[in-house]
Amino acid sequence: MTTAPPRTRTGQAGRRSAPGAPPEPERRGFAAVVPIRRMFAIEHRDALLLIGTTLFLTGFGLVMVLSASSVSGQAADGDPFGRAVRQAVFAAVGIPLMLVVGRLPMPFWKRWAVPALLGALVLQLLVFVPGLSNGNGFNTAWVTIGSFQFQPSEFLKFALIIWMASVFAGRADELGDVKRLTIPVVPVVAVAVGLVLAGKDLGTASIIFFIVFACAFFAGAKIWHLLLGVAGIAALAVAVAVTSPNRVERITTFLNGCSDADYSNTCWQVFQAYYGLANGGILGVGLGNSRAKWSWLPEADSDYIFAIIGEELGLIGAIVVIALFVLLAIVLFRIMRKASDPFARVVVGGTLVWIVGQAFVNIAVVLGLLPVLGVPLPLISAGGSSLLAVLLGLGVVLSFTRAGRSRLR
Numbered sequence: 001m002t003t004a005p006p007r008t009r010t011g012q013a014g015r016r017s018a019p020g021a022p023p024e025p026e027r028r029g030f031a032a033v034v035p036i037r038r039m040f041a042i043e044h045r046d047a048l049l050l051i052g053t054t055l056f057l058t059g060f061g062l063v064m065v066l067s068a069s070s071v072s073g074q075a076a077d078g079d080p081f082g083r084a085v086r087q088a089v090f091a092a093v094g095i096p097l098m099l100v101v102g103r104l105p106m107p108f109w110k111r112w113a114v115p116a117l118l119g120a121l122v123l124q125l126l127v128f129v130p131g132l133s134n135g136n137g138f139n140t141a142w143v144t145i146g147s148f149q150f151q152p153s154e155f156l157k158f159a160l161i162i163w164m165a166s167v168f169a170g171r172a173d174e175l176g177d178v179k180r181l182t183i184p185v186v187p188v189v190a191v192a193v194g195l196v197l198a199g200k201d202l203g204t205a206s207i208i209f210f211i212v213f214a215c216a217f218f219a220g221a222k223i224w225h226l227l228l229g230v231a232g233i234a235a236l237a238v239a240v241a242v243t244s245p246n247r248v249e250r251i252t253t254f255l256n257g258c259s260d261a262d263y264s265n266t267c268w269q270v271f272q273a274y275y276g277l278a279n280g281g282i283l284g285v286g287l288g289n290s291r292a293k294w295s296w297l298p299e300a301d302s303d304y305i306f307a308i309i310g311e312e313l314g315l316i317g318a319i320v321v322i323a324l325f326v327l328l329a330i331v332l333f334r335i336m337r338k339a340s341d342p343f344a345r346v347v348v349g350g351t352l353v354w355i356v357g358q359a360f361v362n363i364a365v366v367l368g369l370l371p372v373l374g375v376p377l378p379l380i381s382a383g384g385s386s387l388l389a390v391l392l393g394l395g396v397v398l399s400f401t402r403a404g405r406s407r408l409r
Contacts, residue, residue, distance in 0.1 A: 101395030168219035218349030284314030
């Protein structure tokens with residue numbers, strides 16, 4: 001009885017390895033896949049929740065931008081899909097960027113904090129360059145280069161968070177001293193906010209102030225120091241508001257409430273948002289069936305997209321969106337709580353207030369709980385600059401969840 005010869009390994013070209021010989025190397029194509037898999041591997045449960053929530057909100061935003069902008073796009077340039085396609089392009093760039101950034105080590109961000117801030121300030125200066133600056137009639141916050149348009153202040157928020165985290169992390173045990181707390185943060189923030197206010201973008205300036213106080217709080221600053229800062233900012237806000245008749249009118253209308261006499265003036269946008277939300281009821285009128293987007297509600301695909309969500313998907317859809325931002329806040333808080341490095345803690349805390357805080361400011365404006373500020377709903381509203389900046393910020397947070405890189409407990 002004869003025994004069958006031992007089975008040999010077949011190579012790429014069909015050649016067989018001799019018995020006892022070392023196995024031939026794997027094919028190059030498979031070997032190239034291994035680093036890619038490792039690059040995008042999810043190593044932490046919080047990372048999985050962060051990526052999942054972000055992708056869902058981004059995908060949901062693309063659907064809602066398509067629905068909310070189809071009518072205005074058709075009326076403006078005959079293309080109902082134009083703005084949604086542009087948003088999809090930014091998402092296609094931003095999502096891989098978030099995953100790649102999520103692999104960078106913490107020292108990288110500490111090293112590049114100052115250059116990032118300087119670059120963001122230079123970009124913000126471009127809004128005052130003739131031929132490049134662009135506005136919407138109320139503020140000058142965009143830069144147009146050829147067919148490309150972006151809003152530098154969105155990236156300024158991100159850069160400020162990284163820079164303040166690097167400053168506060170280097171003096172974590174000295175923040176009880178007012179001088180160590182405020183220098184050089186206050187002068188630099190004053191320059192950044194001054195540039196934003198010079199473009200008449202009060203909404204973005206307000207979000208930046210929230211971010212600054214959040215970073216100082218999570219760094220360990222004393223509460224009474226922060227309260228003094230809040231009092232000073234409140235006085236500055238009043239002084240800035242009274243210099244603009246448009247802002248005074250908005251604030252007065254908010255404080256006094258809207259009346260029928262204001263229907264066609266300052267309260268037009270507010271009333272149309274109310275009508276849209278009321279028309280949606282519990283279950284909504286159906287995706288794509290909004291009436292408010294038919295040139296009734298201004299900025300339907302950006303600042304007031306939550307009203308379109310409420311109309312088309314009803315109270316249920318609106319609650320789901322709010323719940324997703326609450327989930328995002330919980331995930332970010334968990335990451336921040338586990339971070340042992342003060343730099344990571346401040347970055348995650350500042351990002352939490354930036355994204356989730358701005359989301360609830362946007363929703364509060366639509367619901368009439370705050371005066372009109374003109375800030376987008378992160379990850380959902382149309383706007384490539386906002387989407388890229390938010391995905392970049394979440395990518396940095398994602399890098400802090402990686403095993404061996406975040407120093408998580």
